Amino acid sequence: MKPILLLAIPLGKAFEANVADYFDISTDMTPRAGVEALVTVGNIVTDGPFMDGFPNLKIIACFGSGYENIDITAAKLRNIKVTNTVGANASTVADLAVGLLLASMRNIVYGDQNIRAGQWRGNLARMLFTPSVTGRHIGIIGMGAIGRKIGERMAGFETKIGYFNRSMKVDLRWRYFPSALKLATWADVLIIAHRADDSNRHMVNAEVIKALGKEGHIINIAHGNAIDEDALIAALKDGTIAGAGLDVFQGEPNVRPEFLQLNNVVLTPHIGGGTREAFAAMSAAVVNNIMAMAKGRALPNEVT
Amino acid sequence: MKPTLLLAIPLGKAFEQNFTDRYEVSADMTPRSGVEVLVTIGAIGADGTFMDGFPDLKLISCFGSGYESVDLTAAKARGIKVTNTVGANAATVADLAVGLLLASMRHVVYGDQQIRAGHWRGKNMAKVLFTPSVTGRKIGIIGLGAIGRKIGERMAAFETEVGYFNRSKKDDVNWQYFSTPLELAEWADVLIIAHRADETNRHMINAAMMKALGPEGHIVNISRGSAIDEDALIAALQDGTIAGAGLDVFEDEPNVRPEFLTLPNVVLTPHIGGGTREAFAAMSATVVANVYAMGDGKPLPNEVI
Numbered sequence: 001m002k003p004i005l006l007l008a009i010p011l012g013k014a015f016e017a018n019v020a021d022y023f024d025i026s027t028d029m030t031p032r033a034g035v036e037a038l039v040t041v042g043n044i045v046t047d048g049p050f051m052d053g054f055p056n057l058k059i060i061a062c063f064g065s066g067y068e069n070i071d072i073t074a075a076k077l078r079n080i081k082v083t084n085t086v087g088a089n090a091s092t093v094a095d096l097a098v099g100l101l102l103a104s105m106r107n108i109v110y111g112d113q114n115i116r117a118g119q120w121r122g123n124l125a126r127m128l129f130t131p132s133v134t135g136r137h138i139g140i141i142g143m144g145a146i147g148r149k150i151g152e153r154m155a156g157f158e159t160k161i162g163y164f165n166r167s168m169k170v171d172l173r174w175r176y177f178p179s180a181l182k183l184a185t186w187a188d189v190l191i192i193a194h195r196a197d198d199s200n201r202h203m204v205n206a207e208v209i210k211a212l213g214k215e216g217h218i219i220n221i222a223h224g225n226a227i228d229e230d231a232l233i234a235a236l237k238d239g240t241i242a243g244a245g246l247d248v249f250q251g252e253p254n255v256r257p258e259f260l261q262l263n264n265v266v267l268t269p270h271i272g273g274g275t276r277e278a279f280a281a282m283s284a285a286v287v288n289n290i291m292a293m294a295k296g297r298a299l300p301n302e303v304t
Numbered sequence: 305m306k307p308t309l310l311l312a313i314p315l316g317k318a319f320e321q322n323f324t325d326r327y328e329v330s331a332d333m334t335p336r337s338g339v340e341v342l343v344t345i346g347a348i349g350a351d352g353t354f355m356d357g358f359p360d361l362k363l364i365s366c367f368g369s370g371y372e373s374v375d376l377t378a379a380k381a382r383g384i385k386v387t388n389t390v391g392a393n394a395a396t397v398a399d400l401a402v403g404l405l406l407a408s409m410r411h412v413v414y415g416d417q418q419i420r421a422g423h424w425r426g427k428n429m430a431k432v433l434f435t436p437s438v439t440g441r442k443i444g445i446i447g448l449g450a451i452g453r454k455i456g457e458r459m460a461a462f463e464t465e466v467g468y469f470n471r472s473k474k475d476d477v478n479w480q481y482f483s484t485p486l487e488l489a490e491w492a493d494v495l496i497i498a499h500r501a502d503e504t505n506r507h508m509i510n511a512a513m514m515k516a517l518g519p520e521g522h523i524v525n526i527s528r529g530s531a532i533d534e535d536a537l538i539a540a541l542q543d544g545t546i547a548g549a550g551l552d553v554f555e556d557e558p559n560v561r562p563e564f565l566t567l568p569n570v571v572l573t574p575h576i577g578g579g580t581r582e583a584f585a586a587m588s589a590t591v592v593a594n595v596y597a598m599g600d601g602k603p604l605p606n607e608v609i
Contacts, residue, residue: 103406130579
């Protein structure tokens with residue numbers, strides 16, 4: 001009899017075919033013996049009592065890079081490994097980050113709104129004498145897989161790249177800043193790409209926003225908690241900064257109604273990782289982690 | 305007495321101050337002698353009759369890369385040089401081209417519309433979550449002048465394959481060359497229109513090109529509206545012959561075909577490709593350089609022939 005792989009989220013027939021030789025696949029979350037693998041996502045709560053319901057559980061494989069609601073300590077106590085798919089969607093997320101930057105700085109959504117309203121250009125000075133993307137200082141918060149891909153893409157636009165990260169990356173020649181505030185003081189654009197969690201909630205606060213300055217733009221493809229949304233809304237309204245491009249929100253899928261009325265913010269519904277290539281790469285990474293566990297090999301993406 | 309420099313378009317006090325030592329700057333277009341320089345734009349231009357009104361005219365300096373309404377033959381016959389500011393706004397135009405590509409392929413405007421309408425991702429989840437990625441795609445550029453090159457450099461940074469059609473193969477780039485636009489469209493996932501569009505290549509992007517591009521294809525146009533057969537494009541966007549488009553230029557701008565306004569798979573911007581203050585400064589500096597060179601009897605940096 002094969003062990004059971006529990007699917008907390010549907011991943012499609014192609015995924016299931018990849019693990020069917022080793023596992024019986026189930027979506028029945030009833031506590032029981034025989035379940036050795038759980039495939040889930042980081043925002044579904046997976047705590048100690050849940051784990052206790054599955055005494056044979058050996059691996060919790062998260063689809064995506066997040067594992068914020070997986071109790072890592074409880075898993076460790078029970079000898080359960082936790083994996084994610086870090087990096088698998090990095091290119092796709094970086095592409096959207098650059099798309100939001102260009103849309104915000106070059107007024108693409110605002111221009112589209114004006115045309116559809118029959119107004120052609122609307123505010124002429126804003127449309128025709130805006131600062132160019134080329135030549136700007138691009139500040140990236142977080143130099144993980146996504147931050148690097150964003151930097152590589154933005155370097156293609158003849159820009160200067162700087163970053164803040166917990167540690168300086170010795171293999172990069174981009175300028176390092178030891179704090180988000182120092183980066184914001186230097187940068188024209190801040191792109192938020194770090195692993196945002198409760199320990200760094202509201203890293204981008206009123207002070208950082210003010211340091212960026214009135215021609216500044218903020219892009220967030222990381223996590224809604226990274227930004228103090230009250231401060232951001234005030235800054236967009238009073239011209240403390242010029243614009244923002246947001247793919248993530250505090251309390252999503254609910255979006256603060258103030259954002260909906262602003263014409264200097266670009267809003268996308270958390271689609272940063274939303275390509276079929278990223279889905280395929282994340283599925284393959286989950287399969288690799290589960291099969292490594294099944295065959296007693298080192299796990300490619302263990303989270304500790 | 306100083307010669308006169310005629311400004312067909314207002315370019316601001318700072319621009320005019322570049323010339324006041326050497327020229328009387330005037331916006332009065334009354335035919336007369338003493339006018340040696342005309343600063344204008346390609347869309348306004350100048351014909352032979354106009355030139356005859358200014359017998360001392362030596363230089364027509366176009367602000368921007370266009371010179372479509374300047375009668376080059378008439379200018380040559382009268383010994384008048386014509387210059388433009390080719391390349392000065394290339395980086396700025398290329399930036400918008402990439403922005404339109406990303407907005408179209410990654411549903412930035414569509415996503416924004418859904419959120420503002422209170423729908424979050426909208427009914428079509430597959431469209432926003434399982435779309436083809438930009439990374440890895442084949443990017444086809446029509447026209448490898450200053451703007452096309454800048455687009456290619458930017459898109460190469462997205463881990464894409466870049467190919468191009470141009471009248472001649474460029475020996476100094478290693479991107480794949482295609483000898484016809486149709487062959488490029490068959491190969492490409494995205495077509496970016498960046499050539500000098502004029503009457504000789506009107507509607508280069510026609511129904512056959514769109515069919516060749518295919519149902520996952522996107523078209524970006526930052527060149528000129530006449531480059532695309534808009535009837536064919538509207539039909540292709542409506543029936544799924546291609547997936548989407550990003551357009552900064554239109555056949556009859558500032559009028560935009562009403563069919564575009566209701567389509568969810570097109571991104572529309574109001575001809576802002578060159579619209580940055582850096583591009584404005586670079587184009588101004590180029591006009592100044594050409595006017596000074598003429599005054600000093602030196603070779604003109606951007607003579608159009």
